[in-house]
Each structure stands twice: as structure tokens, then as C-alpha cells.
Amino acid sequence: MRVDVSGLTVRYGDVTAVDDMSFSLSGNKIYGLLGRNGSGKTSLMSTLAGYRRPIGSVQLDGEPVFENAGAMRNVCLVRHTPDAADKGDKVAEALNFGKAWRDTWDDTYAHELVELFKIPLRTKVGELSLGQRSALGVVIGLASRSPLTMLDESHLGMDTPTRYAFYDTLLNDFMAHPRTIIISTHLIEELASLLEEVVIIDSGRLVLQEEADVLRSRGTEVTGSASDVDEFTAGLTVLGSKSLGRTKAAMVYGTLDDSQLIRARQLGLELGPIALQDLFVHLTEPVGGKR
């Protein structure tokens, strides 16, 4: 499913959570929505899911989503864990709601997943452990098979082995049933290799949208003697730097051309890649200050 967002603004009283954001997702990919706490991820996703009236426009496959029953039936948003179902409902009932509300729901798959994640069917949702509730959210998200499926930090309550089972399940199900999946997470390093495209937002604004592998190749860490590094990085976009004695390492953003690579070699500089997570940290506002 294609997603088009244009001039989207979300305000809560005086607070602007999403600020005139525009982007398009061509669809049928796994997207990572990355942003720090309070950057507007949840506001953005709830608007994409039609939970709130947009200022600006949100279109799914060319149709506005808000108050559009047809469009909403194709969307599944699983937010932070406790919200997957009413706390008093048993797990089995929560799954029945999923089945009743979505044409694309695969009940057999839902029950396979419940077994995989060892979620007790007869237990009330409110009495599940944090890990089990996270898993239930993920089950509802995946079994919905919705053309637009959004998982907002849904898997953060899972322990590490369960998260890896989730990543494998997500990938296999996506390959068998390609659809638009948007995942927000703080565990970027773990999820990075699963993402085809990355959308980074900060303070309610779009920072960048890029193919994950392209983004990864855009960052270079330049290490060498401080004066050489300074000479080399003059005029380039430097995201951050650190020094150890006379050695300096600078994170450069942007593709280096052949003449720059030759110059780096002449200066004896070491060029290394930067992990997606580090790029993210430096592309968003630093902790404790403004960029």
C-alpha cells in the first residue's frame, strides 16, 4: 500500500508534535521510522492509521484515510504494548476481535504465532507479563496481514531471544505476503538489516528518507592526525568528532568522490564506515543541547 503525506501537522494545544511533514512511501517494503522520544513518531503513525483528523493530507493508495471505513480496514497499528486489547479480555477474545475487524486476518497464522510466542489463550490481557503482551501486539500486527501494518515500539518488551524470533517471523511473513510495514524502534542496530528504507524524524520534522543501504554508505569516519583530519573535512558535512591525544576521528556525511579518496590516502587518513545507529544519533538533536 502506498502512503502519501503532505503538509501534515499535528498539534496538542501549544505543542506541535508533527510540523508540516511531507513524504511518500511507494509501499510493499519494510520501513524503519526512527526518531528520538517525543520526535512525533506515534503522532505520525496514529494519523496514518486514521485515528486523528489530519491538518494537511494523509492518503493511502490515493484515498484519504480519516473517517474512511474502507481505507481503515486495510490498516493495522499496534501501539505500545498495553494497548493491543482491553485488559479484561482474554487473549482468545482479543484475537477474535482481530478476526472480526479485518478482512485480511489469517486466523491459522495467528494461532501459530500464539504458540510460537507461548502466549496463554485463556489468560486476561491485563494479566499477561510485559513480554507476553508485547508478543500479543506483534501477533495481532502480523496476523492482520494488513496492507499497511505499523508496529510502534511493539516488540520492545520482548526479551532478546523472543525479539530474534520476531525478526525471523516478520521477515519470512513479509517475503510470503509483501505489504507495507512501518516499524518504529529504539533498537536500531538489531533491526537495521531488516529495513529496506529508513525515515528519520526529529522534533516533528522529516530529517531524511533513504534506502537503508544507501544511508549506510553515506557515512564515513575519517581518522588521522588532527590537522590532517581538519584539512580533509573542511567544507564537508561533519556530524561529530572526537579526539584522543593527537588523533582525531570525524564523522562525515555524504558520498566521497575519487579525488577525495585519493587525498585521504595521500594524507594517510583511515576511512571507515559508520553504523546506522551512530548516523541516527548524529543526525538527530544531541542529548543535552541544540545542534
Added chain:
Amino acid sequence: MFDDRSPIYRQIADRIKADVLNGALKADEQVMSTNQYAAYYRINPATAAKAFQQLVDERVLYKKRGIGMFVSTQARDMLRAQGRETFFGEVVDPMVAEARAIGIPLADVIRRIEQHENGDV
């Protein structure tokens, strides 16, 4: 499994090339599908497809429509020739630099290589 630093597709392409070079993948042998690679390495299938496309462009692999990807007949010879071109610059020169840095006389390095040549190591 990946260092998440250089583009993953390039790392995959390099692994397939290494398999062709060491004979693990033979000429005209079918390689695993994009989805199998993706599941095995836990990566996005588009990333795996990009690696395959790079290898097709470099004529290491060829595509049989509807069947899959195969190792081209000339792949191994081609990769060996490419490897020979870069061997001295990328392998021998850094080794010599390392030997100098830690104070091993080059004569000792040469003796070691001769022992390999004579099958003594």
C-alpha cells in the same frame, strides 16, 4: 552476523565471490534464492537482491528467468585474475609494512615463504 557498517549487499556479494573462488560454488551451479539468503542472514530481501544484481552486472552470476541465479562459467577464472591484480597491493604490501613495523627482517619473511614453497610448513 554483519557488521552493519559497509553496505550489507556488498558484504554478501563478497561472500559469494569467496565461495566461487574457493570452489564451494561451482560453474553453472544454482545459488540459493534471494529469499533463502534473506532468511538465512536475517536481511531484507531487497538487500539480497541488490547483491545478486551486482554479481550479475559483474558477470559472476547469470539469471535464468523463472528458475534462479547460476554461477557463470568464466566466474572463477575472472575472479582469480582480478585477485591476482590486487594481490600485491592489497595483501603483500601491507604484510611487508607490518613486518617492518614489528621489526621482522624481510629475509625472514622470504625464508618463511620458501618453506611454504617447499612444503615444510
